[in-house]
Amino acid sequence: MNFIRRQLPVVIAFCFGVALWAQYYIPSRASNEALETFTGSWAIILAGCALILGILSAIHHHWTKIRLKRAGFGYSIVTLTCFAIVVLVGWFPIQWPGFAAVTIADGSFFDWIFLNVFVPLDATMFSLLAFFIASAAFRAFRARSFEATALLIAGCIVMLGRVPLGELIAIPGTNLSMTSIAGWLLNNPNTAAYRGILLGVILSQVAISLRILFGIERTYMGGGD
Amino acid sequence: MSVGTIIGLWLAAGLTIIIFSFIYKDNPLYKFGEHLFLGVSLGYGWCIYYYNDIFPNAIKPLQEISQDSKNALVLIPIILGLFIILRVVPSLAWLSRFSFALYIGGFAGLAVPNVISGVFLPQLTSTINPLGPDWPSIIKQVVLLVGVFCTVVFFFFSWEHRGAVGKIGRVGILYIMVAFGASFGYTVMARVSLLIGRIQFMLHDWIGSMTGGGG
Structure with a gap:
């Protein structure tokens, strides 16, 4: 039983990983179909089930809060009710008055909820960050060191360079505007730093992939027996 | 302007004000808006994922199993997917290891040749160029x-x-x-x-x- 629970998953990960690795070097119709089946269907189904697990976990969290009448349980009722309404409206093509009898297409009640509830809440929630990012910027941009000054200057140049005013601010005697300096900054030092980070990330990704394939990294199995 | 549009407009404006009330301070109205957003997002995310991904990849092939026997292969990821959901049952949670092993092992295997040839080498090539x-x-x-x-x-x-x-x-x-x-x-x-x-x-x-x- 221990083999099935602890070792077999590692064997599966190794066999499946090596098979998909080998697929890269065998460009045939069968291997391409195998890859397409895995990435285009199996992985999507598994990710969908992981999403269901996440939703079940969220429902369980809020349901427990309601059941035990913990502080703020009323908000959990709001969350679960809204979730139930949206799923009901999205799954069942009911003829709601004034809306098309379709599930999620344009003109449906689901689409109305998306446009008038989800979009405003989403946009406002993120726009709210404009206020808090300003105070965060004040703290981060207090230039105490050379590096912090570089961050401050780069941030200011990019912000000025992305507004129409930036086009009018130019270095005297040259045709270098804030917009062109911001563009240069984004295309060169910014690209260089992110490319360096990306190269490190890729090497780490390869290393962690090899650790998973050879069973050294097993955290995906979780704890317990 | 239709009644639905007017109600939608007022609802959107009300929700916008509710969320902006947080600028003053954290308050019950904001918390209400926050939880409403959470519930709607969960429901919206699930419905969109279901119609765009789950239905065409899992439900539809299952319905068409009699027309094409190849569709029976879809039972493997469905069973493995059920194993993932079984994580909610502590005594059966270990079954999800097979699903995660297949998913993570598969993508680990895919990553090695693909990121090296698809990202690492092209990034290096664009960096090292003749002056x-x-x-x-x-x-x-x-x-x-x-x-x-x-x-x-x-x-x-x-x-x-x-x-x-x-x-x-x-x-x-x-x-x-x-x-x-x-x-x-x-x-x-x-x-x-x-x-x-x-x-x-x-x-x-x-x-x-x-x-x-x-x-």
Whole structure:
């Protein structure tokens, strides 16, 4: 039983990983179909089930809060009710008055909820960050060191360079505007730093992939027996 | 303007005000809006994923199993998917290891050749180029080459960051700070742009609809 629970998953990960690795070097119709089946269907189904697990976990969290009448349980009722309404409206093509009898297409009640509830809440929630990012910027941009000054200057140049005013601010005697300096900054030092980070990330990704394939990294199995 | 549009407009405006009330301080109205957003997002996310991914990849092939026997293969990921959901049952949670092993092992195997040939080598190729043809291009290529090298050295922890390595690493951190500053500037601009959008909605669409000027 221990083999099935602890070792077999590692064997599966190794066999499946090596098979998909080998697929890269065998460009045939069968291997391409195998890859397409895995990435285009199996992985999507598994990710969908992981999403269901996440939703079940969220429902369980809020349901427990309601059941035990913990502080703020009323908000959990709001969350679960809204979730139930949206799923009901999205799954069942009911003829709601004034809306098309379709599930999620344009003109449906689901689409109305998306446009008038989800979009405003989403946009406002993120726009709210404009206020808090300003105070965060004040703290981060207090230039105490050379590096912090570089961050401050780069941030200011990019912000000025992305507004129409930036086009009018130019270095005297040259045709270098804030917009062109911001563009240069984004295309060169910014690209260089992110490319360096990306190269490190890729090497780490390869290393962690090899650790998973050879069973050294097993955290995906979780704890317990 | 239809009744549905008017109700939608007022609802959107009300929710916008509720969320903006957080600027003053955390309050029950904001918490209500926050939880409403959570519930709607969960439901919306699930419905969209179901119609765009689960239905065409799992439900439809199952319905068409009699027409094409190849569709029976879909039972494997469905069973493995059920194993994932069984994580909610503590005594059967171990079954999900097979699903995660297949998913993570598969993508680990795919990642090794694909990221090296698809990302790593092309990024290196674009970094190491012959200099020229003019001075602006030479400066650009040198800035890029020095930046990539110094950034990689900064993240190389097998050597102690002292002496030459320390100095190169310091140049690397300067590049990283410039990049983070640029990203920060970009993020601020994106958020301000969203804020302008909401203000425009409130002034033009909502108040404008009452005064007859917008909508």
